[in-house]
Amino acid sequence: MPLTAPLQLAEGTLQESVDQTMGKSVVVIDDDSLVLEGMRGMLKSWGCRVVTATSEDTALAALSDERRPDIIISDYRLSDGKTGFDVIDRIRCAFNAPIPAFLISGDTAPERLREARASGYYLLHKPVLPITLRSVVSQVLKDHEEAEQGAGVPPSQRQPTIQQFAATPNPATRLQ
Numbered sequence: 001m002p003l004t005a006p007l008q009l010a011e012g013t014l015q016e017s018v019d020q021t022m023g024k025s026v027v028v029i030d031d032d033s034l035v036l037e038g039m040r041g042m043l044k045s046w047g048c049r050v051v052t053a054t055s056e057d058t059a060l061a062a063l064s065d066e067r068r069p070d071i072i073i074s075d076y077r078l079s080d081g082k083t084g085f086d087v088i089d090r091i092r093c094a095f096n097a098p099i100p101a102f103l104i105s106g107d108t109a110p111e112r113l114r115e116a117r118a119s120g121y122y123l124l125h126k127p128v129l130p131i132t133l134r135s136v137v138s139q140v141l142k143d144h145e146e147a148e149q150g151a152g153v154p155p156s157q158r159q160p161t162i163q164q165f166a167a168t169p170n171p172a173t174r175l176q
Helices: 013-019 033-043 055-061 083-096 110-119 130-151
Strands: 025-029 047-051 071-074 100-104 123-125
Touching: 013 083, 013 130, 025 033, 025 083, 033 047, 033 071, 033 110, 033 130, 047 055, 055 083, 055 123, 055 130, 100 130, 123 130
Parallel strands: 025 047, 025 071, 071 100, 100 123
Antiparallel strands: none
16 A cells, blocks of 8 residues: 555644534434434533433423523424424524424435435434534534524535535425
């Protein structure tokens, strides 16, 4: 195997990635308590404040005493017949804010992929590797902060950096 020179990272690159999640408020909605427990532990280990819920109503009740979440992670299909789209929209309405969000699903049907792509949300498939989750959370938060600051390219003109992902719904990415 040929030897190569060591990879040189720009100063602050690793620290910037780590700090992107530190102290952020994350709400996770999933109807599987084992998924919620695992996500809570992982996100807390990254320095996040975490609220978990099994439904839209329990998420809103748990968030009533909290400040606005920095990011929403929702399962696509919830047991109460709602979808992650419904939950994200309702939480955003409750806080009257464009909170960044993405979906996670065990459903790999082509229809789910088309629906997620049409909505403009990232869609990760279960089981999600911790490194993938960390990358998506960091990227969604970074994209949202840049959009709020008006820096760089408008979200509607950005190319997703992670497969099937967007921090907020983007009509420009809807399929015809």
